[in-house]
Every structure is written in C-alpha cells, then in structure tokens.
Amino acid sequence: xxxxxxxxxxxxxxxxxxxxxxxxxxxxxxxxxxxxxxxxxxxxxxxxxxxxxxxxxxxxxxxxxxxxxxxxxxxxxxxxxxxxxxxxxxxxxxxxxxxxxxxxxxxxxxxxxxxxxxxxxxxxxxxxxxxxxxxxxxxxxxxxxxxxxxxxxxxxxxxxxxxxxxxxxxxxxxxxxxxxxxxxxxxxxxxxxxxxxxxxxxxxxxxxxxxxxxxxxxxxxxxxxxxxxxxxxxxxxxxxxxxxxxxxxxxxxxxxxxxxxxxxxxxxxxxxxxxxxxxxxxxxxxxxxxxxxxxxxxxxxxxxxxxxxxxxxxxxxxxxxxxxxxxxxxxxxxxxxxxxxxxxxxxxxxxxxxxxxxxxxxxxxxxxxxxx
Numbered sequence: 468x469x470x471x472x473x474x475x476x477x478x479x480x481x482x483x484x485x486x487x488x489x490x491x492x493x494x495x496x497x498x499x500x501x502x503x504x505x506x507x508x509x510x511x512x513x514x515x516x517x518x519x520x521x522x523x524x525x526x527x528x529x530x531x532x533x534x535x536x537x538x539x540x541x542x543x544x545x546x547x548x549x550x551x552x553x554x555x556x557x558x559x560x561x562x563x564x565x566x567x568x569x570x571x572x573x574x575x576x577x578x579x580x581x582x583x584x585x586x587x588x589x590x591x592x593x594x595x596x597x598x599x600x601x602x603x604x605x606x607x608x609x610x611x612x613x614x615x616x617x618x619x620x621x622x623x624x625x626x627x628x629x630x631x632x633x634x635x636x637x638x639x640x641x642x643x644x645x646x647x648x649x650x651x652x653x654x655x656x657x658x659x660x661x662x663x664x665x666x667x668x669x670x671x672x673x674x675x676x677x678x679x680x681x682x683x684x685x686x687x688x689x690x691x692x693x694x695x696x697x698x699x700x701x702x703x704x705x706x707x708x709x710x711x712x713x714x715x716x717x718x719x720x721x722x723x724x725x726x727x728x729x730x731x732x733x734x735x736x737x738x739x740x741x742x743x744x745x746x747x748x749x750x751x752x753x754x755x756x757x758x759x760x761x762x763x764x765x766x767x768x769x770x771x772x773x774x775x776x777x778x779x780x781x782x783x784x785x786x787x788x789x790x791x792x793x794x795x796x797x798x799x800x801x802x803x804x805x806x807x808x809x810x811x812x813x814x815x816x817x818x819x820x821x822x823x824x825x826x827x828x829x830x831x832x833x834x835x836x837x838x839x
Contacts, residue, residue, distance in 0.1 A: 468558070468596075468622070469494035470637060471606030472530055476646040477556065478504035479529035481518030483511055483537065486570040487626045488560040491532040512537035516544040520553045524684065526675025528610060528648075530556035535564045535577055538584070545619055546585030547686045549709070552662070552671070554613040554649055556606070558622045560629035563817055572817035573626040573740055575790040581621050582768045588706065590713045592720060593621040593768040595739040599633035605765070611647035612720060616712060617670050623767055625790065627740025627819055649673045656680045660691040662705075669712035713769060721771050724763040727753065731760030733832055734778055736799055737788040738764050740819055745788060747822035752829050759829050767795075775802040786832050788812040788825060810835075 469491055472480075480495040492508070499506045505522075509515045512533055519529035533541060538559045548555055561577045563569035577584075581593045592612050596605045606622060613620040638644065652659050652672040661682035662671050671691075674680030683693035688705055690696040713720060727749055728734060737745040742763045752759040762778055762785075764771050779785065784807050787796035796811040803809050812828040814820045 468602035468606045468624075469498055471603035472556070472610070473498050473502055473504075474603070474638075474641040474644050475528070475607040475610035476648070477528045477530050477610060478502065479507070479519065479522040479527045480504070480531065481507045481509050481522070481529065482515035482531040482533065483509055485512070485534045485537045487562055487629045488532040488534050488537075488558060490629070491558060491560070495530075495532075512540040513544060516541045516548075516555070516557065519555045520544060520548050520551075523548075523553050523555050524676050526678065528554070528556075528614065530558065530610075532558035532560065534560050534562050534570070535574075536567060538577060538580065542580075542584045546587055546589075548619045549585065549589045549591065550587070550686055550688075550705075551684050552617045552673070552709075553619070553684075554617055554673075555619050556609050556613055556622060557619055558624060561623065561625040563815075569817050571626065573790055573819050574815065575625050575739060575741065576792075576794070576815070577623065578767065578789070578791065578794040581623050589709050591621065591768050592616070592618065592713065592766070593623045594765060595623045595767045596628055596765075597739060597742045597763065598628070599631055600635045602628065603635060603637070607644070614647045614649045615670070616716065616720075617649055617673055618713070621768075623739070625740045627743065627790075652680060661693045662689065663691040664708065669708050669715060717769060717773070720766060721769060721774070722765040723771050723774050724761075724765055726761035726763065728760030728762060728778075728781070730758055731781075732758040732783045733829060734760055734762045734782045734785050735788055735825070735829065736762045736764070736775075736785060736795070738767060738795070739790075741788050741790050741814075744820050744822055744825050748825035748829060751822055751826045755830075757829060757833060764795075770798050770802070772802045775799055776806075779803045779806040782807060784808045784810065784832055786810045786812060786828060788814070788820065788828070790814050790819065
C-alpha cells in the first residue's frame with residue numbers, strides 16, 4: 468500500500484513501528500527519499516500523527532500507519548484534525564485486542580473505534596481493502612477523499628490483508644496517474660477566511676502555511692476566521708458543516724461491491740479480510756444450489772445505509788460476518804429495521820474463518836428460516 472501512497476502524492480510519513488503495520492513504515496522509509504519526500508520515525512504514536520498534521524498544514528500530503536494500541540493513542544490528534552479540517556491519511560492495520568492483545572493475529576475489532584474513537588459528534592471516512600491490488604487503489608482513493616473533503620481519512624485494514632502476499636501489476640510510471648490536491652483559495656491573502664465555504668460545496672479552500680496566507684488553527688469551536696467563538700450559533704454552524712460536507716456527497720464517498728447478488732436469497736455482508744473468505748464460501752454455496760451473494764462495504768464509514776436498505780428489499784435474510792464480537796452487524800440491524808432477519812457470524816479466536824466454516828453458517832441461516 469505504500470506504493471499507492473507514493474502514487475497518490477504522499478510525500479511525508481510520520482509514525483512509530485508497531486506490528487502488524489511496521490512493513491508500511493519500512494516501505495515508506497525506502498520509497499519517500501526516492502521521490503523527494505521525507506520520512507520521520509517519531510518517538511511515539513502521538514508525535515507521529517502530530518507531525519503528519521503539521522506537514523499537511525504546510526501543504527504536503529502526509530500519512531501515518533499503526534495498529535490498535537497506537538490507533539488509541541492517535542485519537543486526540545485525529546479529533547483535532549477533524550475539527551481543524553486538516554487532510555491526512557491514517558492507516559490502521561487491526562490486530563486482536565484489547566490492549567496489547569495478539570499482535571500478529573487477525574481482527575476487525577476497531578470498526579467502532581474508527582467511527583467513534585475520538586470525542587465529539589463528527590463524521591469520518593474509513594475505507595477497507597480486501598486484496599493487495601485494492602490496497603494500492605484504495606490508498607490512492609483515501610488520499611483523494613481526504614484532499615477533496617479536507618478531512619482525515621482512515622484506511623481500516625486488518626492483519627489478514629496487511630500480511631498478504633499477492634501479485635500486483637504496477638504502472639511503469641505514476642506520472643500519468645491523477646493526483647488530487649486540496650482546493651486552494653482564489654482570493655487574495657488579505658481577504659482569505661480559512662473556514663469560509665466559497666462555492667457551496669461546504670468544503671473551504673485551504674492555504675498552505677508559508678504561502679503568504681495567514682490563518683488561525685485551533686481545536687476550539689471557531690468561526691470562518693478560525694479564531695475561537697463559543698456562541699451557540701457558532702457551535703451549531705461548525706458542527707452542521709462538518710457533518711453536512713460529507714453527508715451531501717455520500718454518492719461520491721460511499722462505495723460497495725456486490726458479488727452474485729442478482730438472484731440471491733441470502734446476502735452475506737463482509738469486508739476486509741473476512742470478505743476474502745466470503746467469496747469462496749459464496750461459490751461453494753452456489754455449487755450446492757444455495758442462492759447466496761456477497762455485499763461488501765468498501766467504504767466502512769460513512770455507513771452504506773441507503774445501499775443496505777435496498778439490499779434488504781431484495782433478499783430474504785442477511786448474514787453479517789466479521790472478525791470481532793459483533794460490531795458492524797449492529798449498524799446493519801439498525802438500517803434494516805426488521806424488514807428481514809439479520810444474523811451474525813462473529814469470529815474472534817485469533818484465526819480467520821475458513822470458507823467451509825462460513826459455508827456452514829450460510830447453511831444454518833437457510834435452515835433456520837432466514838431465507839424462507
């Protein structure tokens with residue numbers, strides 16, 4: 468995925484080694500100097516994301532990578548980047564928790580942390596790749612979304628995908644690949660307001676520090692100038708715009724994949740490493756005459772609510788498979804609102820499910836009346 472970061476225009480990395488994400492740091496340490504970028508191994512995880520937000524304020528696309536314990540440490544600065552609207556990429560290669568947990572075992576236990584890990588009531592974008600080629604593509608997309616909507620974006624991987632070895636055909640040169648950059652101010656420095664919506668997109672232009680534009684950055688509630696303003700009106704205005712700038716563009720942000728769903732009676736919802744098992748399990752179910760299909764959220768957050776509701780109108784049952792005690796299934800249940808049965812296959816024993824194990828869950832769901 469570090470090649471995807473290079474192709475997306477990332478030119479700064481700040482972070483601290485942690486299993487199972489250390490290979491990303493190692494790759495960036497090698498590649499960034501080759502393209503004129505800078506790599507910084509910081510003293511801890513907090514300093515890593517702080518350095519990345521600082522680089523971003525200076526106009527450089529930055530990223531950091533970590534795993535569960537480090538992701539917890541980054542939450543305060545992640546919240547700061549959300550309220551100050553600082554684009555950056557945070558990669559979380561999930562492992563078993565809580566605390567130190569099992570550093571080399573697969574898990575998807577940080578799903579809700581990615582959504583609600585910081586304090587406050589803001590929205591977030593999180594994407595989940597399933598293959599090595601998709602790591603390249605989704606890293607580029609994550610950076611593009613971050614720059615477009617002026618916000619942090621989380622690439623929510625898991626150990627299954629993080630330690631995967633697959634063939635990928637990379638372009639000979641990245642020069643022809645588009646690099647999305649944040650919207651620059653069109654007005655003169657003396658009339659620039661860092662948080663003014665100038666074109667109705669709800670995303671303010673962002674000037675780089677040192678470019679002649681002067682603006683104030685704070686984690687406090689602020690108005691268009693960037694300076695703190697504690698009135699109820701200013702609070703509502705900022706909270707609404709932070710939410711609505713993503714909500715208004717869900718058709719661009721939210722992507723899903725549908726596999727063999729056209730005539731499916733049972734839909735399996737799975738993402739990341741769990742979805743790799745699901746592809747084979749679906750094919751095995753089809754070979755036995757079971758009409759099952761896969762619904763894979765590529766965008767984990769914002770939640771694909773419209774798409775899940777449409778799915779519930781087509782199938783007779785939904786089985787959510789995830790490598791945790793049951794997190795994403797709660798969102799699916801909320802969106803489905805009882806239209807069809809929603810079952811859970813939670814796997815949290817340090818190992819991924821086999822296709823045979825998931826097939827057995829599919830068969831049990833059919834026998835239990837989920838798709839009758």
